Amino acid sequence: MSSLDINPFESAKKKLIIAAKEINLDPNTVNFLSRVEKSLIVSIPIKMDNGSIEIFQGYRVHHSTIRGPAKGGIRYSPEVTLDEIKALAFLMTFKTSLLELPLGGSKGGVCVDIKRLSNAELERLTRRYTAEIINMIGPDIDIPAPDMGTDAQTMAWLMDTYSMQKGRTIPEVVTGKPIEIGGSVGRSGATGTGMFYVLKALCDKMNYNLGSMTAVIQGFGKVGSVIAKKLYDNGIKILGVMESDGGVFSPKGLNIDSLLDWKNQNNRLGDFQGNSTREITNEDLFSTPCDIIVPAAIENQINSSNAADIECKIILEGANSPTTSKADRFLEEKDIIAIPDILANSGGVCVSYFEYVQDINAYFWDLERINNEMRHILLKAFGEVYNLSKERDVSLRTAAYVIAVSRLAKALELRGLFP
């Protein structure tokens, strides 16, 4: 559980309950969606490089397969718990429904500090984890992807292990793979690229001039670094960037190209020398007056203890569940617009879906087609969410959940209950 003692699964369910009230949803549907379909806890024994044996705990959870095979990432982090994975699987169900992808929601994770493991140990961990969850994954069952602490190489090991067990190469078992073995162009930057499309769409509606805005970003990994570069290239002044082991701030704006080079060479942000640059903490970051705050790290970072200090126009949720329900209420009172995670960061699952479709058809698209089709799907979802939020006078988050849950309820009704 997080340091704020917020159970992540209970916190995720609150968003469903708010949306359910808004449309008087059948309590049976709420009850159905308040549980996960299946969860598996596995022990993963690994021979470490020094000959000792360590046992790690891993999870795979299917929240819902009502609308199609489950889809969701794999997280490697020392903070991973079953409740966190259940919450993340739940979010995936609503994200795929919001985008109308023919998929459900799942998530997996291993409780491990990857900084302690060598590359060979990580490979053994990934292969054994894959073997342990093998009956829960598959192209028509559940298709994993990268999340925090995992990357294209992790997905390559997973695909190879699965394929070896099945006796043939099955690229479509996982997305976010390297391009050379069935990955898609545009997947690695898709989440950040999609975030920018949605932010731009909101700014157009609000008549905000993006080029004159300022931003701060928490997280400079696969999501945070891509959105940082997109914002920087579009003239937005990035005042601060924060990672788990420190952050940097400059009132004149950080040079993101130099910061990316520095991070590549040093694997951290601290000691970066830029124009008037100094080091900062997460508290400083979230209390910096600016136009856009981008949480792109972990859950519950915007909460009742810091929401009162937040002074911005827009929160662009790159991370999953970065804002607690209590903080949401504060933000609404202050007219701060949160672009909810299930919309803001959905470019990742959107291009993952394209990767899956390309693998199944053994026919690959170019980057222009990927970005055009992603923009089309994301802007359609944005338009629906924005219009509903105006129609019902609710937040973008509640509107997004109302749309997603309505589709899930319809699918449930059409399928009926077995037996």
Ligand code: NAD
């Ligand atoms: P990553 O492992 O590549 O990067 C995580 C970043 O968060 C790192 O910069 C890390 O230092 C930072 N971080 C971790 N704990 C922190 C803390 N306490 N304070 C400040 N910074 C901290 O992970 P990622 O793939 O970029 O994922 C980031 C978030 O985005 C997660 O919530 C993930 O679920 C979500 N997300 C990722 C994708 C994707 O395609 N990778 C898609 C949708 C959502």
